[in-house]
Amino acid sequence: MKIRHFNALQDNYMYLITSDKSNECAVVDPAEPAELVKTIKNEGLKLTTILTTHHHYDHAGGNSKMLEMMGAEKDQIQVVGGDKSLQALTHPVKDNEKLQIGELEVTCLSTPCHTAGHVCYVVSDGREQAVFTGDTLFIGGCGKFFEGTAAQMQSSLQKLASLDPKTLVYCGHEYTKKNLEFAATVEPDNQDLKSKQANLKSVTIPSTIGDELKFNPFMRTNQANVQAFTGKKDPVECMGELRERKNNF
Ligand SMILES: [Zn+2]
Structure with a gap:
């Protein structure tokens, strides 16, 4: 897998996760989605999943805009998170729930405290593993x-x-x-x-x-x-x- 970071707002990181074996990709906390959308379109990637760590605006506040900017593809994009109030949420997840992005396996870990519905995402391609820990x-x-x-x-x-x-x-x-x-x-x-x-x-x-x-x-x-x-x-x-x-x- 390939993981790229993008800067947002003051000091936030957004991430683009791409699979090596398919053109599927996911993003994490796209608070300012323009650069992410540009990269996804330029590279002909298929965005399937927006992973949201928690409801604060500097993490979840760009979800609707990201979908809007993806145009006709937006209906095939799931917005994932652990908090029912998350902007544009389509797929609420529970602790240890698994998702797939191409060959990548995502495990959702419920990590409450910073916010009650905070989720961290463990992504593995079978060789390498990463965790997106939000706040x-x-x-x-x-x-x-x-x-x-x-x-x-x-x-x-x-x-x-x-x-x-x-x-x-x-x-x-x-x-x-x-x-x-x-x-x-x-x-x-x-x-x-x-x-x-x-x-x-x-x-x-x-x-x-x-x-x-x-x-x-x-x-x-x-x-x-x-x-x-x-x-x-x-x-x-x-x-x-x-x-x-x-x-x-
Ligand atoms: Zn926060």
């Missing part, structure tokens, strides 16, 4: 708890943590630099974090699940260092305290 998991951080609790974020991130460590992570925003600055206050002696910070480029996607487990404090609430920083031994309390500190960072 649940960022590189070095996680989303704010707008519609959920620390316990929900803990269980959502643990669900992602259980994926194959080689799984590529494509998140919804370029927040990495600031996230890592906060992470360095949590674990100033974390060598993996130091080398990540030293080699940072302007576009930081993709990461991997294995790397996030090494330096993302929100993925490390079971680690003594992170628990010591927050003064909380319980991973859920540690998660809540970390988010509080990050909100005020």
Whole structure:
């Protein structure tokens, strides 16, 4: 499979996922769809699926426009998501539901907390696997708890943590630099974090699940260092305290 990112709005990432074996493709969170539509048309791709991570306008706000811009093809495009209120939704999904894009298999993971209906999408071509994490998991951080609790974020991130460590992570925003600055206050002696910070480029996607487990404090609430920083031994309390500190960072 081939995964390309496109910039939208301030610091959002949209993604185009294409199959190697068919001309079918999917997009993730097409908030500003013009460039995506241009690429799809130029390359003669067949868009079958719009994957929406959550209802916030900077992720779901371009769904109707994308369909409109696809013209006559729009009736063959399914709009997927976990929140009934999503713009132009045609295909509500449940946890662990599977979808197909050409030979690519998509697994929908329910990851509530940032929003109640947030979904992450695991896409696999049998050799390589990627996860589109929206505003649940960022590189070095996680989303704010707008519609959920620390316990929900803990269980959502643990669900992602259980994926194959080689799984590529494509998140919804370029927040990495600031996230890592906060992470360095949590674990100033974390060598993996130091080398990540030293080699940072302007576009930081993709990461991997294995790397996030090494330096993302929100993925490390079971680690003594992170628990010591927050003064909380319980991973859920540690998660809540970390988010509080990050909100005020
Ligand atoms: Zn959001």
